């Protein structure tokens with residue numbers, strides 16, 4: 363494989379979109395450095411790179427949300443003299459973000475027509491519009507009359523793609539569109555993309571998962587430190603290892619925990635009679651130093667139990683932890699005081715505080731434990747910050763930088779560092795490596811592994827089966843609020859887990 367593999371590429375003429383020598387600087391940060399690439403018409407083009415490599419910045423520019431510091435964009439061979447969201451949408455380029463912009467109390471068909479409603483006075487052929495909307499929804503499996511609030515995650519994502527197309531989209535940008543989708547939903551979304559591709563739609567697809575890239579992309583471009591580091595027009599010829607090497611510029615040793623058998627040990631955590639909304643668990647023990655995986659379909663109980671233990675999901679029942687037995691924590695404060703730390707999968711809601719520095723964010727949650735005697739131990743704080751800033755490989759010039767200047771994946775690393783810095787007895791992490799690149803994912807799994815060696819019990823809530831196989835000693839598969847199967851040892855495999863979750 364060559365770094366710029368152009369096999370299968372016809373001529374520059376079939377490029378629907380061309381980016382020429384695009385640079386973007388934020389003060390001293392050079393997010394993009396003279397990037398040039400072409401997207402061929404009717405292909406699915408993967409955009410890859412480590413956290414902070416410049417992917418979001420680039421798609422921000424392509425979709426008109428960010429202005430480039432220099433460089434130009436060409437659509438159908440013609441340079442665009444003005445690049446903002448309106449101009450790019452008129453040219454047919456739409457960014458579909460992770461949060462679906464859908465109005466719940468309107469029907470699917472009405473949502474489809476949202477951007478097209480006249481804001482003032484203009485004439486619109488509503489009948490034709492409605493008929494077009496119905497036709498477009500016909501092959502999608504979405505009922506146009508259904509309230510959008512009733513649609514599941516994959517239908518909402520499809521609806522957003524359709525809406526972009528309905529508004530004239532020819533190049534649709536999807537930024538990590540499979541986040542929070544089940545394996546089955548992912549398949550449905552990919553089939554849908556293939557169908558639209560056959561109709562001539564072009565996709566730009568951002569993902570950190572090699573299996574997704576290899577399955578769905580025709581071509582890839584790789585960014586590294588704001589430079590175009592390489593790419594291929596023939597993804598089918600690549601292996602997962604080659605893809606990783608292209609992204610990281612080096613080979614990668616994938617982490618694998620040497621699983622421990624904790625049977626017969628005195629538990630560090632005992633849960634009894636946990637009953638709440640969609641939740642009913644008779645008994646669950648966790649050993650000191652054990653890494654326990656929770657998985658299942660959405661709503662099956664994995665996330666609910668984790669949140670109940672941290673006082674975020676109302677439930678009755680008892681917990682025995684640190685030699686004390688009591689009711690499940692009523693709120694996160696009580697959970698924290700009992701020595702429980704929790705990383706939410708909803709970074710936007712429970713995540714980092716954007717305007718504060720990286721260092722202050724890391725120190726935030728552990729502040730109470732370092733200020734108990736009435737003063738804040740600044741030296742301890744500085745060492746905690748330095749440790750986790752370094753260990754997590756946060757990509758920023760220093761911990762003094764504001765969190766909202768970081769890329770999404772780097773914000774996630776800060777959140778994780780903050781939780782780890784609290785020195786918990788029981789650590790609960792929900793989708794700890796979502797949005798994190800393949801290299802850092804190994805580091806995160808390694809850090810959790812090392813933490814467990816100090817006796818901390820860990821619960822990993824995850825839909826990423828690969829992550830569970832690499833990190834967990836035991837995996838509980840949830841169904842209808844209960845644990846339907848518990849896997850240990852060699853039984854923890856991607857195939858077994860997928861089969862058990864879907865069964």
Ligand SMILES: Nc1ncnc2c1ncn2[C@@H]1O[C@H](COP(=O)(O)OP(=O)(O)OP(=O)(O)O)[C@@H](O)[C@H]1O
Pocket residue numbers: 388391392393411412413414415416417418419420757766767768769770771772797
């Ligand atoms: N508003 C901003 N101010 C300062 N720096 C910024 C700003 N936005 C982005 N950056 C920097 O630009 C670089 C590229 O970030 P970008 O979000 O494009 O990365 P990414 O490849 O999308 O990463 P991820 O996989 O983590 O989402 C990073 O170093 C980031 O810190």
